[in-house]
Amino acid sequence: MLGGRKCIIILMFDPPMALRLLVVDHDLPVLALLKTLLESAGEDAVTEGDSRVAARLVDTRKFDGIFLAAAMPHLDGFQLTEAVRRSPSNSTVPVVMLTVSDDAQTMRRGFQAGITLFLPKPVTQKSLVHVLSALHGAFLNEKRRYTRLVYREEVLCRLTGTTSPLRKLGALDVSEGGMALMNAAGWNPGQELDLQFALPGIAAPLRPRAKIVRKMPPDGIGVSFVDLSPDDLRALQSYIRGLVRSV
Numbered sequence: 001m002l003g004g005r006k007c008i009i010i011l012m013f014d015p016p017m018a019l020r021l022l023v024v025d026h027d028l029p030v031l032a033l034l035k036t037l038l039e040s041a042g043e044d045a046v047t048e049g050d051s052r053v054a055a056r057l058v059d060t061r062k063f064d065g066i067f068l069a070a071a072m073p074h075l076d077g078f079q080l081t082e083a084v085r086r087s088p089s090n091s092t093v094p095v096v097m098l099t100v101s102d103d104a105q106t107m108r109r110g111f112q113a114g115i116t117l118f119l120p121k122p123v124t125q126k127s128l129v130h131v132l133s134a135l136h137g138a139f140l141n142e143k144r145r146y147t148r149l150v151y152r153e154e155v156l157c158r159l160t161g162t163t164s165p166l167r168k169l170g171a172l173d174v175s176e177g178g179m180a181l182m183n184a185a186g187w188n189p190g191q192e193l194d195l196q197f198a199l200p201g202i203a204a205p206l207r208p209r210a211k212i213v214r215k216m217p218p219d220g221i222g223v224s225f226v227d228l229s230p231d232d233l234r235a236l237q238s239y240i241r242g243l244v245r246s247v
Contacts, residue, residue, distance in 0.1 A: 019043045019139050020062070024054040024080065025069040025098060030123070034067060037128050051075035058087045064143040065135065066090070067119070070099035070106065081113040088213040088224065089146065089177075094138045096131055098123065147240060148173040148180075153197065155181060160192040160209055171197065176236050178210060178224040185219040187212055193223060199239050206232045 021043050025031045031047045038045040046063070048054045051072045058066070066084060070077040077097050084090050094116040099106060102120060110118065116138070119131050132139075151174040156166045172180035179195075187193070189212050198205045209227035216222060228236070 019064040019143060021045050021065045021067060021139075022054065022057065022061075022063045023047045023067045024051055024072070024077075025049065025067075026051070026072045027069065030069070030098075030121070034123060034128070037123070037125055040125075041129065041132060043132075051077075051080050055080060055083045058084050058090045062089045062146050063093055065094045065096070065139045067096045067098060069121075070097050070101070070110070078109055078113045081110070081115055085114040088222075092145075093142050094135050096135070144240065145176040148175045149240060151179075151199075155179065156196040157181070157184075157193045159187075160194050166196075172220065174199075174236075174240075176225075176233075176240055178213070178222065180216060180220060180222050182216075182220040184221040187221055189214060189221075192226065195223075199235060202235045202239060204231070204235075206235060208232055 021038055023031060023034045023038070023045055024047075025034070026049050028049055031049055035045045035047050046057075046061075048057060051068075052074045054068070055075055068077045068080055072080070075083065077099075081095050081097070084093065084095055095114060096117050096119050097110050097115045098119050098121050099110075100121045102118065107118060117131055117135060119127060151171045153171050154168045155171050157169050158164050158166050167184075169181040169183050172182060174197075179197075191212050193210050193212065194207070195210055196205050196207050207229070208225045210223035211226045212221050213224045214222040
């Protein structure tokens, strides 16, 4: 309850066990093979043969994991990984690099760019299943972090570091990573906000700091939490993961 009104909660997420995985490789037969193998394992594989398009995808869509080739024209796998680590929604996603080379220099460069694991080429079903098993917990945690619950309530907001009056914005959804808010005309990506909102079943209001990461026409914004207290983080995790497990 907040302001004497009931919250409306609607679950919005993919089937619980289906991971959304992006696969990037300019070698189209390899791309088709990976899609077949991943989908046979019950996952949702989004494939892309152009690394430039993939770089735009990671800025606009959320993935639970990314598989990418080391050697590609335009952006190679190292450059694409750096783009992933800079992206608003996928900066923490597990990244698996497909490579024919397992020398120390390649691995050192990969880890510096942000690679999580390496998968040798040619890819086999056995080696892919091994990687999926090794990273299953990390993939699932990433999915849970961005599972969105529609949350129709007011959120009190003001620009961080100011004493301006609190503005009441309407919330659209909440996740462990952030929120979507409406009626936020005049605020722009890059600005930081101090928020205050309540969750059903949680006694104390949450007071995180958040960064605006995108605009949503006509007057909405997407924010990413950047400073959650341990209590607020536990409250969000308990609330969201509890609902996910109940489905």
